[in-house]
Amino acid sequence: xxxxxxxxxxxxxxxxxxxxxxxxxxxxxxxxxxxxxxxxxxxxxxxxxxxxxxxxxxxxxxxxxxxxxxxxxxxxxxxxxxxxxxxxxxxxxxxxxxxxxxxxxxxxxxxxxxxxxxxxxxxxxxxxxxxxxxxxxxxxxxxxxxxxxxxxxxxxxxxxxxxxxxxxxxxxxxxxxxxxxxxxxxxxxxxxxxxxxxxxxxxxx
Amino acid sequence: xxxxxxxxxxxxxxxxxxxxxxxxxxxxxxxxxxxxxxxxxxxxxxxxxxxxxxxxxxxxxxxxxxxxxxxxxxxxxxxxxxxxxxxxxxxxxxxxxxxxxxxxxxxxxxxxxxxxxxxxxxxxxxxxxxxxxxxxxxxxxxxxxxxxxxxxxxxxxxxxxxxxxxxxxxxxxxxxxxxxxxxxxxxxxxxxxxxxxxxxxxxxx
DNA sequence: ATCCTATTCAAGTGATTGATTGATTTTTGT
DNA sequence: ACAAAAATCAATCAATCACTTGAATAGGAT
Numbered sequence: 001x002x003x004x005x006x007x008x009x010x011x012x013x014x015x016x017x018x019x020x021x022x023x024x025x026x027x028x029x030x031x032x033x034x035x036x037x038x039x040x041x042x043x044x045x046x047x048x049x050x051x052x053x054x055x056x057x058x059x060x061x062x063x064x065x066x067x068x069x070x071x072x073x074x075x076x077x078x079x080x081x082x083x084x085x086x087x088x089x090x091x092x093x094x095x096x097x098x099x100x101x102x103x104x105x106x107x108x109x110x111x112x113x114x115x116x117x118x119x120x121x122x123x124x125x126x127x128x129x130x131x132x133x134x135x136x137x138x139x140x141x142x143x144x145x146x147x148x149x150x151x152x153x154x155x156x157x158x159x160x161x162x163x164x165x166x167x168x169x170x171x172x173x174x175x176x177x178x179x180x181x182x183x184x185x186x187x188x189x190x191x192x193x194x195x196x197x198x199x200x201x202x203x204x205x
Numbered sequence: 206x207x208x209x210x211x212x213x214x215x216x217x218x219x220x221x222x223x224x225x226x227x228x229x230x231x232x233x234x235x236x237x238x239x240x241x242x243x244x245x246x247x248x249x250x251x252x253x254x255x256x257x258x259x260x261x262x263x264x265x266x267x268x269x270x271x272x273x274x275x276x277x278x279x280x281x282x283x284x285x286x287x288x289x290x291x292x293x294x295x296x297x298x299x300x301x302x303x304x305x306x307x308x309x310x311x312x313x314x315x316x317x318x319x320x321x322x323x324x325x326x327x328x329x330x331x332x333x334x335x336x337x338x339x340x341x342x343x344x345x346x347x348x349x350x351x352x353x354x355x356x357x358x359x360x361x362x363x364x365x366x367x368x369x370x371x372x373x374x375x376x377x378x379x380x381x382x383x384x385x386x387x388x389x390x391x392x393x394x395x396x397x398x399x400x401x402x403x404x405x406x407x408x409x410x
Numbered sequence: 411a412t413c414c415t416a417t418t419c420a421a422g423t424g425a426t427t428g429a430t431t432g433a434t435t436t437t438t439g440t
Numbered sequence: 441a442c443a444a445a446a447a448t449c450a451a452t453c454a455a456t457c458a459c460t461t462g463a464a465t466a467g468g469a470t
Contacts, residue, residue, distance in 0.1 A: 015468075016416060038242035038320065041458060051418050056459060106318060112377050113311060115243065126379070133383035157401040160384045163377075164369035171376040172317050172368075174331070178338035179365045196362040200405060220438065221446060246428060256448050261429060 020058055022048040024072070027055075027065050032103030036066060036115040069107065074125055077132065087140075087149050088198050091162050095190045098166040102185060105170040149201035158201055165193050225263055227253040229277070232260075232270050237308030241271060241320040274312065279330055282337065292345075292354050293403050296367045300395045303371040307390060310375040354406035363406055370398050 026047035030039045041062050045052040059065045082093055098105050140155040149158065169176045169184030176184040183189065231252035235244045246267050250257040264270045287298055303310050345360040354363065374381045374389030381389040388394065 019416080033319065035240055035242060035318070035320065037240060040456095053419095053459080053461095054417070057417090062458065109314070109318065109376050112379060113240070113314065114238065115240065129379065130383045133380065137384060153401055153404055154397075156384050156386070157397075157405075160370065160373070160381065161366055163380060163384070164373040165365065167377060168365070168369040168372065171314050172372060174317060174334065175338065175368060176365065178335045179342060179361050179368070181361070192359075193362075196358055199358055200362075204409070224446080245426095258429080258431095258449095259447070262447090266429065267427095 019048070019050055019054065023050060023055055023058065024065075024068065026050075027069060028103045028107060031066065031069070031110070032106040035110045036062075041065075070111070070125075073104070073108070074128070077129075081136075087143055087201060088194055091197055092190065092194050094162065095166050095193060099169060099185050099190065102170055105167065109167065109171050147203065150203050152204065153201070161200070162197060165197075221263075224253070224255055224259065228255060228260055228263065229270075229273065231255075232274060233308045233312060236271065236274070236315070237311040240315045241267075246270075275316070278309070278313070279333070282334075286341075292348055292406060293399055295344075296402055297395065297399050299367065300371050300398060304374060304390050304395065307375055310372065314372070314376050352408065355408050357409065358406070366405070367402060370402075 023044065026044045027039075029047055030044045034040070034043075039062070041055055042052055044065070045055060055061070055065060059068055082090065085093065137155055137159055140149075140159045143149045144151040144155055169189065173184050176189075180189055180192065182192070228249065231249045232244075234252055235249045239245070239248075244267070246260055247257055249270070250260060260266065260270060264273055287295065290298065342360055342364055345354075345364045348354045349356040349360055374394065378389050381394075385394055385397065387397070
């Protein structure tokens with residue numbers, strides 16, 4: 001029963017692993033560009049330079065593909081926070097993580113918008129996300145108490161602004177470009193944001 | 206030849222106008238909820254309580270529907286700015302305009318993400334958008350010069366933060382809720398944001 | 411060589427969807 | 441009441457798409 005009709009894709013050989021990864025990478029691009037409903041499995045296969053039925057073979061179809069991507073995103077999220085970083089470094093890291101992988105970020109926004117076909121993300125995963133955010137808020141508050149950044153603004157606000165400015169270039173690139181006057185993905189934009197945030201959170205003299 | 210097969214939808218009678226509007230309203234909901242690729246014309250018709258072929262009859266199909274919506278959005282954008290408002294009032298107005306019409310806002314984000322089937326927005330319209338943003342920056346800068354808000358932060362930054370915090374609840378509601386700990390569409394959130402922005406832009410004593 | 415895995419090929423199925431057509435019914439204005 | 445407009449109904453079309461099936465072929469390892 002274990003390998004009745006189809007061979008079990010779980011026992012991945014060393015060589016096959018690479019094409020799996022290429023398919024996933026292509027899927028990130030395609031889903032990021034078109035969203036789930038707009039993405040085409042044929043396009044994913046073409047991007048990966050691979051035959052179309054391999055995605056059914058390895059991931060059980062389009063839906064299985066997004067689920068695998070979500071799993072990876074969850075795993076990646078767990079290990080991001082650099083421990084002994086300053087506020088500016090922390091913000092810069094988050095900014096880089098978001099803007100260096102625009103496809104991933106677009107994918108996240110699409111999921112948040114309810115792109116359809118999503119099992120609405122399990123409670124467990126949602127709870128973990130909440131914890132991550134709460135910890136981030138707590139970390140920010142500690143920075144305030146230690147005097148690294150100002151206590152004039154709520155910790156939640158400081159954090160929210162940083163996150164919002166990281167995602168705005170993805171969700172509304174034209175708007176950001178129109179206001180900031182620079183490519184929202186560029187190094188210039190990031191440094192400018194970090195600098196302005198530093199001023200915003202500077203302690204009153 | 207003028208009215209050979211189909212009657213001309215342009216000469217809209219007074220009564221028909223209402224169903225046109227209902228279809229458009231339903232379209233905003235559906236497109237806002239699912240995006241262009243995910244939206245279904247049948248669902249739009251059902252939402253409007255109207256027969257499915259009316260959307261072909263009045264708007265020439267799914268695509269014509271989004272185009273009409275884009276036209277309306279462009280028109281609505283032109284006349285929003287209250288003239289003699291304070292910074293806080295202006296921010297609050299923008300926040301309300303965005304969060305009181307979440308479907309419209311979601312639609313905008315979807316278009317910005319390149320939902321597909323879009324003629325990629327004409328140059329003319331893009332230029333007009335740019336002008337609007339530049340004027341907003343200019344207005345902010347004037348506020349700084351007049352001493353209404355601080356000059357410590359760049360005018361572009363002050364504006365961008367306000368806009369980003371208006372759209373974040375739409376693009377990433379879970380994240381905002383997790384950080385702020387409140388419904389991102391609620392009055393509480395809006396007032397909190399306005400208050401924090403006021404502190405952020407307060408002049409140094 | 412040969413076995414096993416990875417990958418490709420060709421063809422086709424089933425389901426969904428947007429759109430069309432022609433005729434009929436309801437509503438509206440006069 | 442009458443005529444035009446507005447809307448519904450039923451049936452159908454053509455296209456797209458994800459997925460399946462049953463093979464055949466290429467490659468690497470032994």
